[in-house]
Amino acid sequence: MDVGREARRAPARLRRGDRGSEADRERRMSAPNNVVEPIEKSWKELNQLVESLGPMGLTMTGPDGWAVKDHLVHVAAWEHSLIALLDGSDRRSAMGIGPEASETDSINAAVWSLHREEKPEQALAYFRQTHTLLMKLLGGMSDSDLALPYNHYQRNDPRDPGDDRPALDWVAGNTYEHYAEHITWIRAIQR
Known part of the structure; x- marks a missing residue:
C-alpha cells in the first residue's frame, strides 16, 4: 500500500x-501488514469446513490414509515451522521432528507419525492454538519485515546466498496457499 x-x-x-x-x-x-487479510480469509474458510464436519468428521479418512485431523495437524506443524523461521529457531525442532527428516515428504511423514494417535479434539486444539501463536507473531510484523529474505531470519540454517526471496513467500506458502490445498483435500475426503 x-x-x-x-x-x-x-x-x-x-x-x-x-x-x-x-x-x-x-x-x-x-492490519499491520498486507498478509493478515488473505490469511484470515482463507483460515475462516478452512475453519468453516472443519466446523461443518463436526467431531466425528475429523476421523474421516481419505485414500491416502490421512484423516481430516491429520490434515489439521499437518497445517499446524508447518505453521510452527513458519513461527520458527521468523524467530530464528530451528524449524524441524519446532515441528517436533529430528534433523533426519530433511525433505518435504520425509518431514510430512514424520509429522504424521508423531501425531497419528492423537484424538480429534487434540488435533483441533493444536491446529487452533498454533494458528493463534502465528497470528500474534505476524501481527507485530510490518510489510518491511516480511520483505526481508529468508536468510535474514535463518542465519543458522541459511539457504543459498543468492536466494533473496522474501520471508513473505514462506508466509504465503505455509498459510493461505497451504490452507487452500488442504481445503481441497478435505472436501475430497468429505465426498
Whole structure:
C-alpha cells in the first residue's frame, strides 16, 4: 500500500463521504501488514469446513490414509515451522521432528507419525492454538519485515546466498496457499 498516495486521497474521500464500511476502516487500522487479510480469509474458510464436519468428521479418512485431523495437524506443524523461521529457531525442532527428516515428504511423514494417535479434539486444539501463536507473531510484523529474505531470519540454517526471496513467500506458502490445498483435500475426503 502506498501510504503517501492514500494520505493524499483521504481528504477527498472524506469530503465525498466515502469512508468505506466499518469493517474496511477497522481492517485499515488494525492490519499491520498486507498478509493478515488473505490469511484470515482463507483460515475462516478452512475453519468453516472443519466446523461443518463436526467431531466425528475429523476421523474421516481419505485414500491416502490421512484423516481430516491429520490434515489439521499437518497445517499446524508447518505453521510452527513458519513461527520458527521468523524467530530464528530451528524449524524441524519446532515441528517436533529430528534433523533426519530433511525433505518435504520425509518431514510430512514424520509429522504424521508423531501425531497419528492423537484424538480429534487434540488435533483441533493444536491446529487452533498454533494458528493463534502465528497470528500474534505476524501481527507485530510490518510489510518491511516480511520483505526481508529468508536468510535474514535463518542465519543458522541459511539457504543459498543468492536466494533473496522474501520471508513473505514462506508466509504465503505455509498459510493461505497451504490452507487452500488442504481445503481441497478435505472436501475430497468429505465426498
